[in-house]
Amino acid sequence: MTLLGAAQIRELAAALDLKPSKSLGQNFVIDSNVCTKIVRIAGVTQNDIALEIGPGLGSLTLALLQNAASVVAVEIDHRLATQLPITVSEHFESPQNLTVINKDALALSELPVQPTVLVANLPYNVSVPVLLHLLEKFPTINSGVVMVQAEVADRLAGKPGTKEYGIPSVKAAWWADVKGAGSVSRSVFWPAPNVDSKLVSFTRRATPGDETLRKKTFAIIDAAFAQRRKMLRSALSSTYGSSAAAELVLQSAGINPTLRGEALEITDFCAIASLAPDNF
Ligand code: SAM
Numbered sequence: 001m002t003l004l005g006a007a008q009i010r011e012l013a014a015a016l017d018l019k020p021s022k023s024l025g026q027n028f029v030i031d032s033n034v035c036t037k038i039v040r041i042a043g044v045t046q047n048d049i050a051l052e053i054g055p056g057l058g059s060l061t062l063a064l065l066q067n068a069a070s071v072v073a074v075e076i077d078h079r080l081a082t083q084l085p086i087t088v089s090e091h092f093e094s095p096q097n098l099t100v101i102n103k104d105a106l107a108l109s110e111l112p113v114q115p116t117v118l119v120a121n122l123p124y125n126v127s128v129p130v131l132l133h134l135l136e137k138f139p140t141i142n143s144g145v146v147m148v149q150a151e152v153a154d155r156l157a158g159k160p161g162t163k164e165y166g167i168p169s170v171k172a173a174w175w176a177d178v179k180g181a182g183s184v185s186r187s188v189f190w191p192a193p194n195v196d197s198k199l200v201s202f203t204r205r206a207t208p209g210d211e212t213l214r215k216k217t218f219a220i221i222d223a224a225f226a227q228r229r230k231m232l233r234s235a236l237s238s239t240y241g242s243s244a245a246a247e248l249v250l251q252s253a254g255i256n257p258t259l260r261g262e263a264l265e266i267t268d269f270c271a272i273a274s275l276a277p278d279n280f
Contacts, residue, residue, distance in 0.1 A: 001062070001066065001091055001092055001093075002032075002091070003032030003035060003036070003059065003062050003063055003091075004029075004030070004032060004035075004057065004058060004059045004062060004087075005030060005031070005032055006030040006031075006190065009028050009030045009057055009059065009190055010190065012057045012058075012083070012087065013028075013057065013190075016079050016080075016083060018079065018080075020190075020191055021077070023125070024076060024077060024123055025054070025122075025123030025124045025125055025126075026056060026077070026123075027121075027124075027189040027190070027191060027192070027193045028056050028057050028059060028189060028190050029056075029059040029060065029121060029188055029189060030059070030188060030189065030190045031187075031188035032059065032063070034184060034188045035059050035060045035062070035063035036063050038060060038063070038119060038121075038145055038147065038199065039060070039063045039064055039066075039067050039119060041145050041181050041182075041199065041201060042117055042119045042143070042144060042145040042201070043117075043143070044064060044067040044068050044117055044119065045067065045068070046067070046068070046069050047069060047116070048067075048068045048069060048116045048117045049068065049069060049070050049071075049072065049113050049114065049115045049116050049117070050064045050067075050068040050070070050071045050072070050115065050116075050117050050118075050119050051071075051072050051073075051074070051111070051115035051117070051118045051119070051120075051134070051138070051141065051144075052064060052071060052072070052073045052074070052118075052119055052120050053073075053074050053105045053118070053120040053122055053123075053130055053134070054074070054075060054076070054105070054120060054121065054122060054123050055073040055074075055075050055080070055084055055100070056075070056077075056080055056121070057080065057083070057084075057087065058083075058084050058087045058088060059121075060119065060120070060121055061073055061084065061088065061098070062087075062088065062091055064119055065088065065092065065096050065097075065098060068117070069097065070097035070098070070099070070113065071096075071097065071098050071099070072098075072099045072100075072101065072111055072112070072113055072115060073098065073099070073100050073101070074100075074101045074103055074105050074108060075100065075101070075102060075103075076102070076103065076104050076105070076123075078102055081100050081101070081102035082102075084098070084100050085098060085100055099112060099113065105126075105130045105133070105134070106126060106129060106130060106133055108133070108134070108137065109137055110137075111138065114138070114140040115138055115140060115141050116140060116141065116142055116143075117141065117142065117143055117144050118131075118134055118141050118143075118144030118145075118146065119144060119145055119146070120144075120146050120147070121146075121147040122146050122147065122148050124148060124149045124152070124193070124195065127146065127148040127149065127152055128148075128152060128155075128156070128168045131146060131148075131156070131172065132168075132171055132172065132175075135172070135175040135176060135204070136175070139204075141204065142203070142204050143176075143201070143202060143203045143204065144201070144202055145181060145199055145200070145201045145202075146199070146200055146202075147184060147197055147198070147199050148197070148198065148200065149195045149196070149197060149198075150183065150195065150196035150197055150198045151195075152168065153180060153197075153198035153199070153200045154180070154198070155168040155169055156168050156169060156172050156178050156200050157169070157178045157179055157180045157200055160262065160263055160264060160265055161262065161263060162262075163262075165262050166225050166228065166262070167221055167222065167225045170221050170225075170264075170266050170269060171218060171221060172202070173265075173266040174207055174208065174214060174217065174218075174266055175202075175204060175205075175207060176202040176203055176204045176205060177202060177203050177205055178200055178201070178202045179200065179201050179202070180198060180199070180200055181198075181199035181200055181201040182198065182199050183196065183197070183198050183199075184196075184197040184198065184199060208266060208267055208270045209270055209273075209274070212278070213270060213273055213274060216273035216274075216276045216280050217266075217269050217270050217272075217273040219239070219273075219280065220236070220239065220269050220272050220273050220276075221261070221269050223235060223236055223238070223239045224236060224260075224261030224264070224269070225261050225262075228260060228261055228262060229260070230260065231257065231258045231259065231260060232246070232250055232255065232257055232258075232259055232260065232261060232264075233246045233247040233250060233257035233258065234246075235260075235261060236249070236250070236272075249272060249275055249276075250272065252275055253268075253271040253272045253274075253275055254271060255268055255271065255272060
């Protein structure tokens with residue numbers, strides 16, 4: 001079984017008369033070594049049901065099928081979703097355990113199988129919402145590796161006190177431990193994107209609370225980072241009605257009101273949110 005290289009990707013695209021769509025983030029991987037590496041970093045085994053978002057022409061899908069028990073691939077572009085099973089059947093001698101779902105990943109609320117691992121070269125303009133959505137909706141996903149725009153990778157893996165730390169870092173930290181997993185050259189894509197790419201890996205961990213607490217926590221995170229240069233007592237003043245009221249809540253939660261949101265861990269945001277009323 002050979003994986004897809006530059007020539008096969010161009011052939012497939014020509015046969016489909018496919019002009020890669022910028023708005024759908026269609027930059028296809030033309031270097032099969034990259035796909036093999038992603039699957040290896042993700043640690044995919046024959047015990048895994050892999051979820052892939054945006055399989056495109058199938059570069060990563062073929063590498064996943066070589067290693068996972070089964071793959072469920074969610075692709076928004078109808079032409080690509082229709083072609084994928086054909087490409088897969090042409091590359092393997094035996095039938096493969098692949099399910100293709102032609103849908104927007106952000107609208108995904110159930111799957112025919114319970115995925116254990118997420119492996120994807122995500123569409124860059126929606127990578128953070130897609131990742132957070134999947135972590136929320138599919139608790140059986142234990143771990144994963146995603147390729148995203150380099151700056152987004154840095155934000156997802158950002159730690160408190162750094163300039164990269166922000167809404168994606170804290171919200172992702174609610175669900176998982178997130179780490180940078182290396183850079184990927186622009187030259188491995190067709191067409192080459194005008195941004196750099198990086199891999200991030202994540203491992204799910206126990207959430208710090210239930211869904212009610214998560215919603216309150218995420219609302220506080222949004223407010224704290226909407227004005228990230230401000231001290232928390234003023235960044236949260238409209239949330240609590242005044243900066244004096246915000247200061248009282250922060251003190252009760254054991255948080256210094258003069259800190260900025262970028263200094264707080266996810267557990268600090270939870271401590272603030274746990275004091276919020278039910279109708280918050
Ligand atoms: N996995 C392929 C590869 O590595 O060559 C393609 C990756 S390309 C960066 C992103 C893919 O996501 C495209 O195939 C695009 O059509 C698809 N896509 C874009 N938005 C999507 C969405 N909201 N839900 C599902 N797929 C989406």
